[in-house]
Amino acid sequence: MAIRVGTLIVIMCIIAAIDVQGIGASSTYYDLAAKDFGGIVSVRPLAFLAISKSDDLARIVRLAYISDDLTVAARGNGHSINGQAMAEGGLVIDMRSVESGHFGLVKANGSTYYADVPGGALWEDVLDWCLAQGLSPRSNTDYLRLTVGGTLSNAGVGGHTFRFGPQTSNVAELEVITGKGQRVVCSEKENAELFFGALGGLGQFGIITRAQILLQPAPDMVRWIRLVYTDFDEFTQDAESLVTAPEGQSFDYIEGIVVVNGDDPFNGWPSVPLHPNQTFNSDLIPQSAGPMLYCLEVTLHYKKYDSRTAIDVTVDSLLRQLRYVEGLDFQADVSYRDFLLRVKWEEQAARAEGAWDKPHRWLNIFLSRTDIAEFDHAAFKTILKDGIGGRLLVYPVLRRNFDNRTSLVLPEAEIFYIVSILRLGLPIPNEPSVGRMISQDKEIIKVCEDNAFDYKLYLWNFETQEEWKRHFGKKWGMFARRKMMFDPKAILSPGQNIFT
Numbered sequence: 001m002a003i004r005v006g007t008l009i010v011i012m013c014i015i016a017a018i019d020v021q022g023i024g025a026s027s028t029y030y031d032l033a034a035k036d037f038g039g040i041v042s043v044r045p046l047a048f049l050a051i052s053k054s055d056d057l058a059r060i061v062r063l064a065y066i067s068d069d070l071t072v073a074a075r076g077n078g079h080s081i082n083g084q085a086m087a088e089g090g091l092v093i094d095m096r097s098v099e100s101g102h103f104g105l106v107k108a109n110g111s112t113y114y115a116d117v118p119g120g121a122l123w124e125d126v127l128d129w130c131l132a133q134g135l136s137p138r139s140n141t142d143y144l145r146l147t148v149g150g151t152l153s154n155a156g157v158g159g160h161t162f163r164f165g166p167q168t169s170n171v172a173e174l175e176v177i178t179g180k181g182q183r184v185v186c187s188e189k190e191n192a193e194l195f196f197g198a199l200g201g202l203g204q205f206g207i208i209t210r211a212q213i214l215l216q217p218a219p220d221m222v223r224w225i226r227l228v229y230t231d232f233d234e235f236t237q238d239a240e241s242l243v244t245a246p247e248g249q250s251f252d253y254i255e256g257i258v259v260v261n262g263d264d265p266f267n268g269w270p271s272v273p274l275h276p277n278q279t280f281n282s283d284l285i286p287q288s289a290g291p292m293l294y295c296l297e298v299t300l301h302y303k304k305y306d307s308r309t310a311i312d313v314t315v316d317s318l319l320r321q322l323r324y325v326e327g328l329d330f331q332a333d334v335s336y337r338d339f340l341l342r343v344k345w346e347e348q349a350a351r352a353e354g355a356w357d358k359p360h361r362w363l364n365i366f367l368s369r370t371d372i373a374e375f376d377h378a379a380f381k382t383i384l385k386d387g388i389g390g391r392l393l394v395y396p397v398l399r400r401n402f403d404n405r406t407s408l409v410l411p412e413a414e415i416f417y418i419v420s421i422l423r424l425g426l427p428i429p430n431e432p433s434v435g436r437m438i439s440q441d442k443e444i445i446k447v448c449e450d451n452a453f454d455y456k457l458y459l460w461n462f463e464t465q466e467e468w469k470r471h472f473g474k475k476w477g478m479f480a481r482r483k484m485m486f487d488p489k490a491i492l493s494p495g496q497n498i499f500t
Contacts, residue, residue: 033075033092039359040434041083043495045073050094054175054183054209057098061207062181064091064491071494074207076120076147081362082461084202086495095120095147098209103129106212113215114172119149119208126213127340136218136336138164142255142393143343149208154459155200155408157397157418159253159297162243165401168199168408170214176206179487183209192405197482200408203493204479205486219252219301222339223315226257226272227296228328230289232376236396238322239296240369240415243396251298251318258380258392261285261293266426267387269293274332284327291385292376294394296324299339350424355389358425361437363444365420368413368454369396375419378447383440389431390424407482409475411454418458461497468498 033048035041051057064070071090078085086092097120104116113135117126123137124144130136141151141158152174156167164170173187176198184206186195197205229235235256242250262268269280272295285293300318302311319329350356367375372394384392399414410416421444423437432440448455462468469476483490483499490499 032078033094034086036078036080036083036085038081038083038361039357040081040361041086043083043086043088045087045092046070046089048075048092048094050097052097052100054099054177057093057207057209058177058181058183060091060093060181061177061179061491065179065181065489071491072207073493073495074119074149074203076150077122077145079143079146079150080495081360081459084461084493084495088494090494093207095149095207096122105133108172114212115215116210116212117148118210119147119152119175121148122146123148123151124341124344127337130215131218131337134218135215137167137170137213138216139167139170140340141167143347144341145344145347148211148213152199152208152211153201153203155402157458159255159299159395161397161401161418162254162395163247163252163401165403166408167213168406169401169403171199171211172214173210173212174198174208175210176208178206179489179491193482194486196403196405197407197479197486199403199406201479201482202407202496202498204407204496204498205482205492207492219336220304221333222253222299222301222336223311224274224332224334224339225251225296225298225300225315225319226274226330227298227319227322227324228272229294229296229324230261230286231323232292232294232373234323235294235296236369236372236417238324240396241321242296242298242318243398244415252301253297253299254395255297255393256395257295257297258384258394259293259295260385260387261289261291264387264428266389267428272328272330274330278330281327284325286325290381292380296322301336350426353426355425359434360390360423360425361421361434361441362423362459363421363441364418364458364460365444365448366411366456366458367417367419367448368411369415369417370413371448371451371453371455372417374451375447375453378451379419379444383443383447384421386430387428388421388423389426389428391420391422393418393420393422407475407479409456409472411456413454416454461495463497465498465500 034044061072064072071087073085073087073092074095075085075092076095099118106114106116115130122145139160141156151167176184184191242254260268269282272280394417396415396417472479
């Protein structure tokens, strides 16, 4: 690739002025920064840098700021799907190496604790460090091999979101390197414009190098439960009753899974039981059932010294209120850590099948409760009725637990559903090509558009700024203004395709 003289001088200054642990000198190292988890988009950077200090990262951004055309992308664990963490002809920063391992515990207001952690730390490592203190982050994503800065730059949602909100609602302070190379500490009360801009800001206003994460006492164990439904309306009504119930009168974690009504080992009945000694009795499924089944996945947290009898009584009391298929309930007691890392074990199984690294697409949608039944018919029961070779998630959350001051945009409804179509390349009948996956996603989005659903795409990557404007809606003016304040030359996160 052709490199301007000014840009070459900047690269030489970077190498000379800072402690670069690694630089993209080999094709293997370049290739690592040129691809992501989706395996579809490939964009080669000018260099892939591993540095140890956030001060050095600030210097890099300042040098890029005075260059002719250099951009900078922060790469966490490379888990994006559409090239969001790439920078064609620019610099990609390996955030896993920045301030690596520098964890601290902060106490505030007597009994409130925060974990002060690097932006490039994996949530799995944050969890383990916190558990050693008897604590845990309040809000967790399903997959913990993601970086702190990565999820905070989006939202960070999962089964705890209905109660505590996303991870962006559970952070007290950030350290951010702006697009001008300024290292800024920000919070709700200090540099609030940058704080709320960076949360859910898709990396457009700064690179998150540190964060203070709100903690709570950690449970030891969870009662893990899956309940099977054949009727979608009953499934959603029960899920909504649980997420709106007062704390202490519901479960601690709530999600939903959609599976094929068939014996496919990866997409159907056999994927539901929680333990190898549990079996799914398909004779209990009524003949009137449609092509898909729905599972409420819930947990109740407890301590080792809690009475199992008391746990049983609480669980039975909650289950009596629900309308799942009698006999199709599955329970297991596992450690809190093992439950939070359950997707890691699924990852290992997918790797063993050769599925984890296959090119694939993910589609995540926030969709109003008023539109979810029609979406079920058009998407789950029609477009995706043969399964996806991965996880189909659908579960309700409450809008009031999301801070509207952040950059994240949401549906207007107070109760909306998180729909996640998480293809992993596991075997399904007539396994679709990448082109077919893309076509399915477009078909699903067209359903939302044609029916004027109240929805927003999440973790998406639009191709044009006009599409981004429509996505942000009323927040676009604020989003563009913050861009001019903190990254006026559009240096940061070019892979999002928002600003040039």
